[in-house]
Amino acid sequence: METTANLIGEMAHTAVEDCYQCGKCTAGCPMADVMDLMPNQIVRLAQLGEEGRAVACGAIWLCVSCQTCTQRCPKSVDIAAVMDAMRQLSLERGTASESVKRTIAFQRAFLDNIRRNGRLNELELVGQYKTMAFLGDVSVPLLFKDALLAPKMMQRGKLHLIGEKVKDRGVVRRIFDRCMRQE
């Protein structure tokens, strides 16, 4: 029988069934303190084919992909990849919780920025993000959270009004279309 445990396992190219729940991933996770579900619990849900609960949690969007869990897992389970799989699945199923809409909006904005320029244009990203975030409090992403930073960056030549663009932007767009279509 095709269990959904394999679903996450296959998406992440890792054997989630190997996990014996030692919790080393949770123990080492820099974000665990603020997660609503622990990494080992997320793997457990994947094991049981109950990833439904996992894809709705905030934790998968708090994961920084620092690879500490994957590096130290005694059973060689790629937990970081499981987190990626959960994120992708939660987008497919549209189950992401309110609290993380902002994160997702930002990452979509980021990709859209790449889609059009081929490379990241930070200043433009802010604008895009604001429009995409459509949230009451639009807190400025990444580097610019501290309102004082932007001007300082300008004066240090760290922020460019006109960002770089790649020559062959057509191929970038086609790559995006081909990949996104697969979703």
Place this chain on the structure above:
Amino acid sequence: MSRIGVFTCWCGENIARMVDVQRVTETIAQVPGVRVAVNYKYMCSDPGQASIRDKIVEEKLDGLVVAACSPHMHLKTFRRAAAAAGLNPYLVEMANIREHCSWVHKDKELATAKAIEIIRMAVEKVRRNHALQPIRVPMTKRALVVGGGVAGIQAALDIADAGYEVVLVERDPSIGGKMAGLSETFPTLDCSQCILTPRMVEVGQHPRIKLHTYSEVEGVEGFVGNFKVQIRKKARYVDMIKCTGCGDCWAVCPSKKNLSEFDQGMGYRKAIYIPFPQAVPARPVIDKEACLYLKNGKCGVCAKKCVPQAINFSDQDEVITEEVGAVIVATGYRLYNITKDQDNSKLTGYGEYGYGLYKDVIDGLQFERLASASGPTGGAIKRPSDGAEPKKIVFISCVGSRDEQHGMTYCSKICCMYVAKHAMLYKHKVHDGEAHIFYMDIRAGGKNYEEFVRRAIEQDGAVYHRGRVSKITQENGKLVVRGADTLLGQPVTIEADMVVLASAMRPSEGATRLAQMLNVGVDEFGFLSESHPKLRPVETNAAGVFICGACHAPKDIPEAVAQASAAAGKVAIMFANEELTRDPEVASVNELTCAACFTCVRACPYTAIEKAMVLDGRGNFIKNTARVNPGLCMGCGTCVAVCPSKSVDLEGFSEEQIYSQVESLAL
């Protein structure tokens, strides 16, 4: 053979009911070469056997078939009967017409027909049997025990007490092994040295035990019954005969700051030293790396001080040869080295635990020394960095065990128990202290083991957290242990004064090399392989070589001791015979046709076949050939099947015999 006797048994009604024994007898009587064919109610009974003996004599029979039950039941019986009548027992075969015929069929016609064919097969086979003499191998009734830990000590004493000589070889300066360094032992908490040292003394004084300490096995020749073992006796620089063990030498030795191996590097020893007060033999050795005189010719105060003049700076390694008939391997274990310098590239160590980086992160054996009354702290729990009494200790299980990424896949079996013991000992010594244990499962299968662990939790207040630890850092004097409590589903951070890592058990260094010398197999981790996991647990596939203790797999003291006695028993059984008698139904090579491809040598599970040379009378080389050592062959016949040139054959199951059996079934 032309004078075969066939004796068909009724087995009361058991055979006769379903097989027409009369018709069987008449039919078989017609088979060429069959001199007599008779049937009788109970062939295995005394009168039955008597009738067989009489017929052998009267009819000068040269071959015997008893058509009755399974050979596993009575072949020995009838071979004995034949021997009693002067017929070589290997000229007797059985035809199983009970278990394989009368008991499993319901049609008398078919059963009878089948019985006749079964017997005909046996007749064709026995026709081609050879008279064989049991192989007798003279043996040296003297055993070698490698390893002087508790297992080796037990094995040596048992064999010696059975009346046989024992040669005991130990790599360290004293016997005692790991157990001598333990504090108290689970589940009874009796003092390790108190129970072990008397046995050590016994070994030292036993008239039949020859002790080689500070020595290592360097080579092994020969085979079961007759091994020649080369042993390197490392230069000790102390004359064992002259020395009285008075201790004046190490009292005056100025080289003080040498880490003590016995104290797991937690204490110091002199350059001339005995590892611990109760050492056997109570004779010192000089550590040539640390001795000022041996390094740069200065000092030598020990020699000046030594009244009997036992110090000998010009001492040299010496290789001696011992002759023994059996070998017991009891080389024990070492701990997984938690730092990254590993003998095996796969074992990357646990950088995240900071062992070797933070003084107060130690392993289980080091804690044993801290808790031991004979230890560097006299049994007071003091942390290495500053000698302060730790008020909070974290114990971590499964370090290197059950970890395919950094360590071994197997469970080291004893850690659950000694971690509980450590927590207990600590709480007994430091009443206001906190003991925290990180574990994955508590494996306490053993007499009074579960109760012991519960006691640690319920009475001594050890706090168990179900989860692994990810990282240990040191911040303002505390060891910050970041683990998880998977039962709560949250990370746990504990600021401890000391951390004890229960690191995995691995076979001791050099065990694989020794195994190779003895032709004993090892598993992927270097543990020695037993001959059969259930039925031959202390035997190996090398005849005359036995294993016991942690060289076979992770084991605690009771198991190691039990296994040691088992191995000793096997040796005693072997020595109880005048000489080694082995079943002559073994393989042999036709050396003239042998193509010397040595496929058989590779296929033989008992390394009983060797590469040899055929020489002429004057000893000139003629050709290479494979040669079976009948002393080692167990008669499985694998070599016969793999030989491309059909130059190997197996007595009792020869090609000729089997083929003729098949042919006898031709329509």
Place this chain on the structure above:
Amino acid sequence: MSETTDSAATNGFEPRIIAFVCNWCTYLGADLAGTNRLEYPSNVRIIRLPCTGRIDFNLVVKALEVGADAVIISGCHPGDCHYTAGNYHARRRWMLFREVLQTLGVDLRRIHFAWISAAEGKKWAQFVADVTAQTRELGPYNEYRQIIEAEVS
């Protein structure tokens, strides 16, 4: 089953089956079947060998040659071999040999490999029954004689 055995004896084809079994597992399994009086067809003739490792597969050919309609090879389960590895050797060589047989045109449905332990009397009885029934279906193995003739001519 007894029905078929008995009646089949008089009317219809009864296959001849030769079994090469190891002394320590399957032979004892067959003994156990006897001790427990587990009935099975009488078509099988057992040849005792120390170990399946001893089986030279030309024996299989020989068996077919003398008119066997099916051949059984059975020994200890992997890992339980009395001689540690004999059954592995057997299995490995069987893998090679079956290809040879195939190319020779031998019908592999006539050859049955099994692991039957000393404790599996029931399994032995059942196995023999199955092989017998199956071989009855296949009918006598005359093709083999033809192969031989082809080889000779």
Place this chain on the structure above:
Amino acid sequence: MQIGYYPGCALHGSSNDYEMSVRATLTALGVQLKELDDWICCGATAAHSINKKLSIALPARNLAIAERDGYSEMLAPCPLCSNELMKTIKELSDSPALRREIAEVIELPIEGKTQVVNIIQVLQMVGVERIREAVKRPLSEFRPACYYGCLLTRPAKILKFDDPEQPGSMEEIVEALGAKPVQWNYKTECCGAGMTMANEDTVISLSHKILANAEAHGANCVVVACPMCHVNLDMKQRDIERRQGTRHQLMVYYISDLIGLALGLGEHELGIDRHFVSAPLAAVKE
């Protein structure tokens, strides 16, 4: 020595100080950087969070260009980029089917045979000894805490660089410059990387812990090899100080900065004057 060069968006954006320092230093060491023609973004965290195939296709496009232009090795100074590139190489080498599929997507043949290296590996190629010899101005007053962060060494199975738990390659280099690196605990802890937005408080406290631990162990500066680490430790240091009510004033250098300084290059050409924190090195308490 000549080597392919994949700057990545950060080094062409707000972390251009890192690029300045990498270029200046490597040039001084005789390493020619050949920037990858028309390279595109590696997709970063966003791609592998949102679309697996995209997270392979974007790095693959760059790898394919590198192959086409015959680079056997390519430097990616940003650990996030090099991580994405190397994970992609692994995926591609595991599955020929995927190789074919991705080649279609990115409109270039791809095998994944270009080796991706980080800045420290390039310095090791140059040779620690050669660096030692090239030193004009020994950094004896520097007590750096070498900070590797997460992605420089993890996951070890893919990156195969240094020890993921107790690394030492940066220390070896700064020692060659005459600096005295400190032994500390947070070498490989995560600074929170790009989590600023989702959960800034955590990032602040993680970064604070790192700076505090460095100081506690006697460091008078921090050395990094990652633009994100630099952002969190340098650019946000004021913010950290404000929120934690502490004062760090700890210079945060790129590994290339220190080499540049030791080779006698100026703060301006190394882009050090673009850092947010500019504080004198605290006098070393022996």
